[in-house]
Amino acid sequence: MEFAGRVSPAPPRLSIHWSTAAGNVLNLSGPLLVALLCALAGLLGLTTYASYGSDAAVGIAVGAAAVVAMSQTLILAARPRLLEPLFGGLDRMYRVHKWLGISALVLMILHQQVEPDFERTVRETGLGELAEEAGEFAFNALLVLITISWFRRLPFIGLELPYQIWRFSHRFMGVLFAIIVFHQFFVDMPTGVDPSLSVLLNTFGLAGVIAWVHTELVAPRLRRREFTVSEISRHGDTTTVTLSPKGRAMRWRPGQFAFFRAPEAGLSEPHPFTIASAPRPDGALTLSIKGLGGWTRRLPDVLRTGMSVQVEGPYGRFDFRKGGARQIWLAGGIGITPFLAWAESLTEAERRNIHLVHCVRTPEDAIGLETLRAAAARNPRFSYRLVATARDGRLTAERLAEMAPFEIRDADLWFCGPRGLKDGLLKGLKALGRTPRRVRFEHFEFA
Secondary structure (H helix, E strand, O other): OHHHOEEOOOOEEEEEEEEEOOEEOOOOHHHHHHHHHHHHHHHHHHHHOHHHOHHHHHHHHHHHHHHHHHHHHHHHHOOOHHHHHHHOOHHHHHHHHHHHHHHHHHHHHHHHHOOOOOOOOOOOOHHHHHHHHHHHHHHHHHHHHHHHHHOOEOOOOOOEOOHHHHHHHHHHHHHHHHHHHHHHHHOOOOOOOOOHHHHHHHHHHHHHHHHHHHHHHHHHHHHEEEEEEEEEEEEOOEEEEEEEEOOOOOOOOOOOEEEEEEHHHOEEEEEEEEEOOOOOOOOOEEEEEEEOOHHHHHHHHHOOOOOEEEEEEEEOOOOHHHOOOEEEEEEEHHHHHHHHHHHHHOOOOOOOEEEEEEEEOOHHHOOOHHHHHHHHHHOOOEEEEEEEHHHHOOOOHHHHHHHOOOOHHHOEEEEEOOHHHHHHHHHHHHHOOOOOOEEEEEEEEEO
8 A cells, every 4th residue: 555655666556445245335426427528528529520421420529538538637637636525535536547548548549540531521721730740649649658657567577667757658648638639629620510519628628738737837836845854763674754844734634645755865756655643733744654666765765854855635535533333443564554643543532442453474564553552551442453474374354353352243344455465354254254344445556
């Protein structure tokens, strides 16, 4: 889970799932909205150009849907907070962003294959010819960039594209989309047709370009807050960094994550990490970062106390307070970080019964034990158990059910860690007839 500090040098994938025994409980408003807008553009293209033949109508329809899909891809990449609730959080919004990009690629290929021919019905202009050539260039370039973004690891040989190449490909897509918008504005089209489709495409085209400009030029100055590195400590291959705000403090809820960058240390690419501490009066926050990739392995060697760093956030909707009266918190490795923030936030007045299980390879790999001890001392309804697999053996569903101080079928299970651990335990609990009431889990990978 990258929120929790896992980072490797490749592009981000995020996902958050809230599920029950009856099925997934997800906010589908956002995915349905973006799909309907693409479908609307396609349907409008079909009906507007039906009189020019089926080839022309289909070619325009898939091209229109491609423009709307690509525009929405750029809009979601701007991380608009107002839209987060429609998707269930930034993580699910990124998943939709990914599939919109793939959909745009497929639609552009179809548009290229069924390209409408209006040569006999329009008077061609120099600008129209330029727009057509520009569209051809942008199509081929976007084809390459989206393919790079999609195939981050080359199949069979395991070669992984450097993160910098992937990020450049993403940043350059806005330029190519602007060329697509130019193509849409000025390519020669028949006169006298209903202008509704053109208005829709022009609106989405401009919105996508504005979103890209905002992401690249405006947002970095508005969203990033300046912090100072006040403390650095190492625990095995995990580096814990405490940051103090230079100006106005950032507000966050325990369990949320933020993007972190340290230009003075040569780490200028923003990477997401869970905030591993609860909000404090002085605004200081803690990140626990495990060295799993080039960026994170360099961090402890180049970061120094007193350095200025930048934090953007918070993001995420992973919140145990939305759960029931009995909860199991299950952490795998560095996935403990959101639970550390939750545990630190617990007060004596907390009425939920909570049991945390932290699964690590060796006892030395565990971090934040002092935070867990303090939480257990404050509130007797909170308890925790450390499972070191090298010492205690593999954590099984039977052992997990036995550790819980209450019936696990009546509890919510909150999980953060490797997918294999989650899948194995849930499968085992189902076989035992002890599936939790609800399962809520979060992943964030640079993979």
